[in-house]
Amino acid sequence: MKLTNDIRRQLLQNMLMAREFDNAMLRLYRQGKAFGGVYSQLGNEATSVGSAYALDTKRDVLFPMHRNIGSHFVFGQDVDTLMINHLARQGSQMRGTDGTGHYADPAKRIYGNVSHLGAMIPVAAGFSMADQLRGVTTVSMTYIGDGGSQVGEVHEALNFAAVRKLPLILIIENNQYAYSTPNSMEFACENLSDRAKGYGMAGETIDGTDVELVLKTCTEAVERARRGEGPTMVECVTMRMRGHAEHDDFSYVPKVLLEEWKRKDPVENYISKIVKAKIMSADEITTLREKTLSDMIAAIDRTLELPYPEAEEGFKNVFIED
Numbered sequence: 001m002k003l004t005n006d007i008r009r010q011l012l013q014n015m016l017m018a019r020e021f022d023n024a025m026l027r028l029y030r031q032g033k034a035f036g037g038v039y040s041q042l043g044n045e046a047t048s049v050g051s052a053y054a055l056d057t058k059r060d061v062l063f064p065m066h067r068n069i070g071s072h073f074v075f076g077q078d079v080d081t082l083m084i085n086h087l088a089r090q091g092s093q094m095r096g097t098d099g100t101g102h103y104a105d106p107a108k109r110i111y112g113n114v115s116h117l118g119a120m121i122p123v124a125a126g127f128s129m130a131d132q133l134r135g136v137t138t139v140s141m142t143y144i145g146d147g148g149s150q151v152g153e154v155h156e157a158l159n160f161a162a163v164r165k166l167p168l169i170l171i172i173e174n175n176q177y178a179y180s181t182p183n184s185m186e187f188a189c190e191n192l193s194d195r196a197k198g199y200g201m202a203g204e205t206i207d208g209t210d211v212e213l214v215l216k217t218c219t220e221a222v223e224r225a226r227r228g229e230g231p232t233m234v235e236c237v238t239m240r241m242r243g244h245a246e247h248d249d250f251s252y253v254p255k256v257l258l259e260e261w262k263r264k265d266p267v268e269n270y271i272s273k274i275v276k277a278k279i280m281s282a283d284e285i286t287t288l289r290e291k292t293l294s295d296m297i298a299a300i301d302r303t304l305e306l307p308y309p310e311a312e313e314g315f316k317n318v319f320i321e322d
């Protein structure tokens, strides 16, 4: 994929949407209007947008995790649908039973997250394998955190994918913490991508705040997968800039660490880069920011006018019905 200025603008637009969606959810949580936990993805915009952008949204398939709102946008999910899901209103793809993105939208080729960490990787691998058996190459991309990477199923799925040369891309979002557990208490290898060699697959560790680098690395992974050369693991190093979810005050995270990563803000740094390279002017950026925010507010207003689903909806898909 040749990086054009049009692509750069789209990358920025998707990152801004993710940022404003996040800001909106943080406000709605404090107003008591969000449903369930709110898992901020602040700081993860470049990883989610740059990775999903490498895929072909018509051919490939996305299995996002709880910090990948940007990936949903890249795959064409609209703000209203996501807002209705997160605020559990009528029309929610989970019928209001959940607010954190555990939805599937087969038409958009998005299969949102299995909550049990690690369990989604074999599902993503299975999707690619089913198509491989039909003679079709469908790249599946999924995500896991630094903490989630330690779960046994991750190992099983990666070994299987490597053996079968499945076109699977695993993005490891190493955001330094798994709830309150820091990297130093999670693993003893230097980089999580060091493990790729053990599985017999490609792997790399990159700066997850650099959207163009994430896109470039993932594009190479997609090309490798399409050539039939199997899976790739891409470890994107970022920082979780909020608590695990908004109920968590993350007082266990050293303030200096947060200050250090604030300087690496993926959105603000990309804006500086784009303005400096004269791809967009400061005025155009202001207009884009304002439009993104006003679109988000309009989507919230429309969503809050909707009723909650009927209570009976909660019983669907729970018990087997005759």
Ligand SMILES: Cc1ncc(C[n+]2csc(CCOP(=O)(O)OP(=O)(O)O)c2C)c(N)n1
Pocket (backbone or CB within 6 Å): 067, 115, 116, 117, 118, 144, 145, 146, 147, 148, 149, 151, 173, 175, 177, 178, 179, 240, 244
């Ligand atoms: C098998 C399993 N164990 C525990 C949990 C509860 N849980 C959900 S997210 C999370 C922390 C995950 O940390 P990490 O993988 O680093 O992702 P992050 O939240 O930092 O993005 C935990 C313990 C779960 N969902 N599944």
Ligand SMILES: [Mg+2]
Pocket (backbone or CB within 6 Å): 145, 146, 147, 173, 174, 175, 176, 177, 178, 179, 240
């Ligand atoms: Mg983590």
